[in-house]
Amino acid sequence: MEIGVAYDYIRWEERAIIDAIRKLGHEVKPIQVSKKVFWLTEMNGFSGLDFVIQRCVSFYRALTSTAIFEEQGVTVVNSFRVIRDCEDKLYTTLRLSRNNIPVPRTAVSFGREGCLSIAEELGYPLVVKPIYGSWGRMVSRALDRDSLLEIIEFREYMQSPHFKVHYIQEYVDKPSRDIRAFYFWGEIPAAIYRVSSSWKTNTALGGVAVEAKLDNELIEIVKKSGDIMGGGVLGIDILESRDGRYLVSEVNAIPEFRNTVRVTGKDLAKIMIEATIKNMKK
Amino acid sequence: MRKLECPVCSGFLEIPDDAVSGELFEHDECGAQLELEVDESGNYKLREAEEISEDWGE
Numbered sequence: 001m002e003i004g005v006a007y008d009y010i011r012w013e014e015r016a017i018i019d020a021i022r023k024l025g026h027e028v029k030p031i032q033v034s035k036k037v038f039w040l041t042e043m044n045g046f047s048g049l050d051f052v053i054q055r056c057v058s059f060y061r062a063l064t065s066t067a068i069f070e071e072q073g074v075t076v077v078n079s080f081r082v083i084r085d086c087e088d089k090l091y092t093t094l095r096l097s098r099n100n101i102p103v104p105r106t107a108v109s110f111g112r113e114g115c116l117s118i119a120e121e122l123g124y125p126l127v128v129k130p131i132y133g134s135w136g137r138m139v140s141r142a143l144d145r146d147s148l149l150e151i152i153e154f155r156e157y158m159q160s161p162h163f164k165v166h167y168i169q170e171y172v173d174k175p176s177r178d179i180r181a182f183y184f185w186g187e188i189p190a191a192i193y194r195v196s197s198s199w200k201t202n203t204a205l206g207g208v209a210v211e212a213k214l215d216n217e218l219i220e221i222v223k224k225s226g227d228i229m230g231g232g233v234l235g236i237d238i239l240e241s242r243d244g245r246y247l248v249s250e251v252n253a254i255p256e257f258r259n260t261v262r263v264t265g266k267d268l269a270k271i272m273i274e275a276t277i278k279n280m281k282k
Numbered sequence: 283m284r285k286l287e288c289p290v291c292s293g294f295l296e297i298p299d300d301a302v303s304g305e306l307f308e309h310d311e312c313g314a315q316l317e318l319e320v321d322e323s324g325n326y327k328l329r330e331a332e333e334i335s336e337d338w339g340e
Binding site: 011032060133134137237255 | 303328331
């Protein structure tokens with residue numbers, strides 16, 4: 001097979017994917033999206049590829065280049081729809097909730113009064129998140145009415161219009177960790193706890209990875225969540241509440257996995273490519 | 283391995299032969315985050331990596 005790897009930067013993960021494709025005996029075509037010209041009115045010479053693994057760290061580069069590949073006949077993992085839907089936390093929460101996946105109680109408002117009304121219902125503390133964004137960036141915890149209003153004021157002065165969509169979520173008092181489970185085409189090859197003394201457990205913010213074993217309830221939640229969001233290759237984040245509930249907080253369509261490989265010993269790049277090829281042959 | 287100059291401190295880094303354009307390297311001596319650039323003629327050079335943007339992440 002000839003497999004494309006679309007990227008803007010080669011981090012540890014992209015290097016591992018390129019090496020895995022070669023070790024499995026396939027041809028790899030690295031495509032540095034950020035340095036290319038893509039014609040929308042003419043073909044761009046990728047139609048010979050069997051599929052493309054999308055790995056851009058920039059969401060907009062990932063989404064737009066995936067649109068071009070797909071519309072010009074090349075299958076991309078993950079698809080345009082999956083990348084778009086998972087990036088949008090509002091849509092992810094809506095879709096999971098509508099399909100009976102447990103998620104934190106969440107509401108959206110476009111103004112201060114609405115935010116205060118949500119807070120009256122949820123109580124404090126609560127969490128205010130950008131609907132787009134990663135690595136815990138600008139995710140804020142409001143401890144009381146004053147801090148909520150301060151957070152909203154900061155958001156109202158942000159230039160990007162999406163900051164005026166106030167996504168407000170119950171604060172889940174979790175046991176100093178959350179769970180990142182990997183979903184590859186319906187299977188769960190690995191999972192980790194992200195342990196942190198901070199309420200934000202992202203490994204990008206210093207959360208420490210520890211291998212996690214999932215019970216049957218969580219395995220079912222992860223598999224269903226992945227299926228509902230459109231399948232493919234995903235990283236699914238789950239919170240555990242003190243009263244024993246599992247709550248899906250986010251689904252990531254271009255997941256990083258360096259720390260998971262380090263602590264689990266699982267060759268996730270190889271497993272990802274093998275699982276994707278198997279799925280393509282179906 | 284290729285030896286390339288760090289654009290920040292003018293020290294040198296060893297870059298693997300199979301490195302591709304866009305590959306990120308940290309210069310141990312000065313801590314700079316660097317991106318490998320390969321031009322159309324196949325010339326290699328390092329430049330400072332782009333700073334994290336609002337839409338970056340997973």
